Amino acid sequence: MSLIRESRHLRVPFRDIKLATTNFTMLIGSGGYGHVYRGELLLSGKLISVAVKRLPNNNKHSGQGLKEFLTEIQLLSRYKHPNLVSLLGYCDEDNEKILIYEYAKYGSLDRFLSMSNTRFQVPWKQRIKICIDAARGLDYLHNHVAENHRVIHRDIKSVNILLDHNWKAMISDLGLSKIGRANENESYLIHY
Structure with missing residues (x-):
């Protein structure tokens, strides 16, 4: 997966995400591809409010959501615009597939x-x-x-x-x- 190699600078360890979201307790939404949690994550030396989308673990066998996960990383790591949500990082450890976005207050x-x-x-x-x-x-x-x-x-x-x-x-x-x-x-x- 060359895409993951190209985007490794955006990789965030699972333990950091778990800490940032207080063990995934601050649920702010859910959709077809997982729950979204609010968190405070230290990135580049700054504490930043983030939204964390966690794909359900049951996707590990079916592969459902993996293509969408990779598409999000591919597109949002390459293309930046004020009216596109910013991808701040991702996690691809063990069975965890997590995307980290800028937090949208409203x-x-x-x-x-x-x-x-x-x-x-x-x-x-x-x-x-x-x-x-x-x-x-x-x-x-x-x-x-x-x-x-x-x-x-x-x-x-x-x-x-x-x-x-x-x-x-x-x-x-x-x-x-x-x-x-x-x-x-x-x-x-x-x-x-």
Whole structure:
């Protein structure tokens, strides 16, 4: 796995992640590919708030999630943009597959779109800014990642748009993404 070798500078020992998340007790969300925990991790000499996505251990036999894990590392270690969530590290020890991202204080956009969320309504001006941020992230993936290819997200939805402490929107969850050819009049993806 040359990808793992190329990205070894992002490797974080499991014991450090376990300590940062207080033994995975600070659950902040869960999805199809595992639970997400909040933590405080020492990276480059600074204590940083992080979100830690831990793939379930039952994936060790089926391999489900491994491809998505590797895709996230591949794409987010290569491509940086203010409107893409930043990958800060990963762990691939024994049966553990863990991704470490920058922490998004306000979580995912879907939490604020529900009509039942009367506790906090996002003003329309802020909603438009969030839409523009998400569009910038998608534009980067589709048109600016490299000269001869584009990234097709394939799972864009409000739960995969994260909001930081300044309400800046960041595209996340690139595990299902595909790299396609750029500069073509038409593009399509056939998935079986």
